[in-house]
Amino acid sequence: MNNLITNQPKIYEGNRLNFYNDCFPILKKLFDENDLKLAEKIQLHSSHGYDDRGYAIGLCHPSRYSSDNQTRHITISPSLNGETVDNTIKALGTMAHELVHTIDNCNNHGNLFKTNAEKIGLRGKPTCIGAILEGDNASVEFNDFIVTNVINTIGCLPEQALLKLKSGKGSRTKKIICNKCGYRNSATGQKVIEWSQRGGFACNDCGEYHDDYDVYFDGASQPATDLFEVQFNYCD
Numbered sequence: 001m002n003n004l005i006t007n008q009p010k011i012y013e014g015n016r017l018n019f020y021n022d023c024f025p026i027l028k029k030l031f032d033e034n035d036l037k038l039a040e041k042i043q044l045h046s047s048h049g050y051d052d053r054g055y056a057i058g059l060c061h062p063s064r065y066s067s068d069n070q071t072r073h074i075t076i077s078p079s080l081n082g083e084t085v086d087n088t089i090k091a092l093g094t095m096a097h098e099l100v101h102t103i104d105n106c107n108n109h110g111n112l113f114k115t116n117a118e119k120i121g122l123r124g125k126p127t128c129i130g131a132i133l134e135g136d137n138a139s140v141e142f143n144d145f146i147v148t149n150v151i152n153t154i155g156c157l158p159e160q161a162l163l164k165l166k167s168g169k170g171s172r173t174k175k176i177i178c179n180k181c182g183y184r185n186s187a188t189g190q191k192v193i194e195w196s197q198r199g200g201f202a203c204n205d206c207g208e209y210h211d212d213y214d215v216y217f218d219g220a221s222q223p224a225t226d227l228f229e230v231q232f233n234y235c236d
């Protein structure tokens with residue numbers, strides 16, 4: 001019965017970085033069991049502002065970027081959602097992916113990378129290989145490992161996603177669907193925050209001033225957010 005997940009899983013008490021640091025020795029066990037040797041020095045980070053492209057959910061920086069030329073710095077984006085079993089498995093799939101890059105200084109997604117990632121149960125295309133929850137290609141063994149060794153012991157990844165808005169020059173416009181008339185409004189991220197703080201705006205089609213909009217920040221890949229929530233969920 002140890003693996004039984006209740007509807008209300010325990011949430012880790014502490015911040016995200018502490019969570020990832022506590023997960024490190026647990027994940028390392030999985031690598032050890034598969035005779036995979038991680039880099040000696042690894043430092044984890046959970047922060048925005050490291051990714052010029054603005055969308056990577058994890059990065060493993062080559063050791064030459066560290067002051068001692070040895071440490072592998074790994075950044076895991078806070079845009080990953082926490083607080084549920086599924087979210088936790090996916091986030092740790094990202095962390096495990098980045099850890100695979102530290103084996104034999106493997107900074108690409110070639111055959112060695114793919115083979116090592118699959119040994120610990122990650123699945124998917126090499127560039128985004130990680131934890132897959134459902135379907136024929138699900139990373140069942142990895143997922144079970146996380147449930148047993150992380151979620152049932154220290155709990156789920158804390159905190160909801162903190163997405164990064166790109167605003168100003170070069171920012172993409174955001175899709176904002178009016179739930180009164182269905183019209184697709186658009187505006188920069190900065191504008192959307194403003195409207196959220198103000199409590200609404202007038203739809204460009206039906207003209208009604210209200211706050212019943214669905215905001216899409218990252219195309220179709222991310223679920224919509226209520227306009228009202230934008231000011232709390234997103235940082236600039």
Ligand SMILES: [Zn+2]
Binds near residue numbers: 097101108109
């Ligand atoms: Zn990678």
Ligand SMILES: [Zn+2]
Binds near residue numbers: 178204205
């Ligand atoms: Zn409208």
